[in-house]
Amino acid sequence: MSYSSLKTDVADYLHRTDLTAKMASFITLAEASLFRELFVKDTELIEVGATVGEYGTLPTDFGKVSRITATVGDSEYNLSYKSPDHKTTLTYPESYALENNKLRIFGTSTGQAYTLYYIPKLMPLSDLVTNWLHDNAYDLYMYATALEACKYTRDGQEMANLMPIVANLTESVRRASERKGQPSNGSMQIIPRR
Numbered sequence: 712m713s714y715s716s717l718k719t720d721v722a723d724y725l726h727r728t729d730l731t732a733k734m735a736s737f738i739t740l741a742e743a744s745l746f747r748e749l750f751v752k753d754t755e756l757i758e759v760g761a762t763v764g765e766y767g768t769l770p771t772d773f774g775k776v777s778r779i780t781a782t783v784g785d786s787e788y789n790l791s792y793k794s795p796d797h798k799t800t801l802t803y804p805e806s807y808a809l810e811n812n813k814l815r816i817f818g819t820s821t822g823q824a825y826t827l828y829y830i831p832k833l834m835p836l837s838d839l840v841t842n843w844l845h846d847n848a849y850d851l852y853m854y855a856t857a858l859e860a861c862k863y864t865r866d867g868q869e870m871a872n873l874m875p876i877v878a879n880l881t882e883s884v885r886r887a888s889e890r891k892g893q894p895s896n897g898s899m900q901i902i903p904r905r
Contacts, residue, residue: 712845714836717853721734721853721856725861730864737856741852741859742833744855745852751888752830756830756831758770758826761822761823762819762820762822773831781804790806793808836852854880855880861873
């Protein structure tokens, strides 16, 4: 499947040949909506850095934090999120915030090593670019694009048909992404405290 085949499939689904010039706009609108809703764990990346003062640099493709760890001595610690106005008197890394498009690690100084696990922003489709969502949830891309076309043509009946389809597929992709991080076999065990 490609960007141009997505345009063709949406036009075929809608039984419309008069929307070809607008199809790229419909895809862009669908992406804007989908990219706000979905952060796919399968695409998680790792960025290692060091602070300057209390601040670290966010990657250009940064979308959402999965987790952040800081290394102190030979140990690595998970940091918890705090609001940017958090105050601390600690002299070791304890928490983080996102502030002015930068990563702030409270309780640190220049040179503090950290590891950022993050979900990148999905790249918009083009003739040269594909993305995880297109490759793994083509049906969602197609129906979301068709929904945007129906909004444009003010086809209320087809919008009513497509809205639950898009909502269900979005939730399905979200659940599938969350399941990827969970073990697939074995049983849950209760371990008693002694």
